[in-house]
Amino acid sequence: MSLITPSQNQQGGPKKGGARRAENNRLYGHSLPITFEKSHSWTSHILGLFGVSGTRMLNPHCTGIFDPHSRSVWVIDSKDAMIMWRRGFFGKGDLSRSEPSWRTRQISAGRAAAGKHMTAEEIREKRRAERKQFKLDRAAAIAQAAAEAEAAFTEGREAKSSVVIPSGATWRPQQLVTEESPSLSPIPDEERTVEFDEDSVPDLEHLQLTLQEAFFLAWSLDCLTIIDPTTSESMSLKQIWTAFQQIHGSTYIPGVVSEIYANRFDSPFMVNYAAYHYYRSLGWIIKGGIKFCVDLLLYKRGPVFHHAEFAIxxxxxxxxxxxxxxxxxxxxxxxxxxxxxxxxxxxxxxxxQKTLILTYVTIPARSRVSQELLSSPACLAHYSVREVVLRRFIPARMRD
Structure with missing residues (x-):
């Protein structure tokens, strides 16, 4: 039994900005690629009277290519990649930080170069320059008001300052043209004649799935077909299971099972997949945690909704x-x-603000479990997962 489940914590970690919350719920509302659609026809209504559900399952049947060199599965088709990401946040774009958005960013940069609008990076720099200018104007106004007050005190008259100290609510930026950000100046209308062709931007990005994500999609959900790069044919479940275990060997040869790495229950793939499947089956969204010196990060709904609450x-x-x-x-x-x-x-x-969890995966003994079980994922039933939650004591926060 897990110590943590998404239903036990309704907060799910600190929320991100709520301006696009409704749009995010529409785009990323499904936690798995497989969705269910309820039919409203008369046939389904009649079947419902007899206790037969009229709901049908929609399986996207995506395709990926196994890449042994990067130990991952590549989803090349952009439509399949967006399904994998938006329905469960599987994988990451190889040219992006998370969501495969490289082409969208290139189109935005092309439009900005044509003078239609500014890119997100330019807007960020513009805001930074405005904040810097506001602080300078406020400091100058405060210094001028102090100088006038001191002069009035020296002369023995009543201090009546004409200086208006700007505030964040009333201050408006003037035209900002600096050496560091020359692109912030407006573009004359006569120079806005360059047309940008969006079709000229190629889609060079692919979605990269880890072996654990790919096997979960192929075996547990049956919504991913994995292609063998050498034969260009779809791999069977047994071939996928064998290849993913053998990939961690020092001398990996496609289609050849090394005797050194055969009949082993401690394959890195199997150990990591046991933990991955354990948390995925409990409803958590899982992403890599190398940024925080851990193996996995657990999200209640996904990166676009909340920050990760648990580090594994x-x-x-x-x-x-x-x-x-x-x-x-x-x-x-x-x-x-x-x-x-x-x-x-x-x-x-x-x-x-993440809770550290030590997840102990017990590897079954070779003397106890039959070696024939290693030929199929049925051996995963012999792995056990235990959790130890660690919390750092912070006196300033935990007095209550």
């Missing part, structure tokens, strides 16, 4: 110590780590 560190635990001694894999966090490291990671995540 996956710790493999061998049921049989002999399996660890004979293992060809060097699993991360399999060795005891120092309290200095643990305190460092906990402090980093506490500063960004």
């Amino acid at each position: 560190v996956i710790i493999p635990v061998y049921e049989d110590p002999e399996d660890q001694e004979t293992s060809p894999f060097d699993l991360a966090n399999s060795q005891p780590f120092s309290w200095t490291w643990l305190s460092t990671v906990n402090r980093v995540n506490s500063q960004v």
Whole structure:
């Protein structure tokens, strides 16, 4: 039983800006690529009288290409990529920070160059320049008012200052032309004749899925077809299962099962997938957590709605110590780590208001479980997941 479920915390972490909340709910309202549509026909109404649901499942059936060099699956089709991202936030754009928006940003930059509008970066720099100018104007007005008050006090007369100190509500920026931001000046109408062709911008970006995300989509949801890059044919579930395990070997050869890495329950893919499937099945949105020195980040609804509330560190635990001694894999966090490291990671995540969770994945002993189970995902039932929640004590915040 998990210590955390999305339903137990209705807040879901600090909310992001609410200006586009309704639009985000429309675009990213589905947590999985598979959706359900309720029919309103007379046939479904009659079936409903007999207890038969008229709801049908809509499966997008997306396609990805297995790339052994990057240990990922590439979704090339832009339509499939947007389905994967908007319905569950799977993967990331290889030319973007998260959502595959490279082409959109290039079109925006092209329009800005043609004089139609400013890019988001230019708007940001314009606002920064305006804030800087406001602080300078306010400081100058305060200094002038102080000088007039001091002069009036010296002369022994009543201080009546004519200086108006600007405030954030009444101050309006003047024309800002600086050496650092020459593009902020307005473009004359006679120079706005350049037409920008959006069709000339190629779509060079693809969505990159991790092996855990790809297998979850292919096996658990059956909405992703993975193509073998060598044969250009769709891979069977057994081929995907074998290839994803063998990819972590030092000498990976497509289609060849190495005896060194065969019959092993401690494959990095299997250990990480056990934790990934565990949290996905509980309804969490999962993204990589390398930015915060952890393995996974858990979102209640997704990055566009809330910040991640939990940070996960996956710790493999061998049921049989002999399996660890004979293992060809060097699993991360399999060795005891120092309290200095643990305190460092906990402090980093506490500063960004994330709760650190140590997720212990117990690897079944080879002597207890039949090796035939490794040929299918049925062996995942023998893995167990335990959680330890760590919270950093902060006296200034926890007095109540």
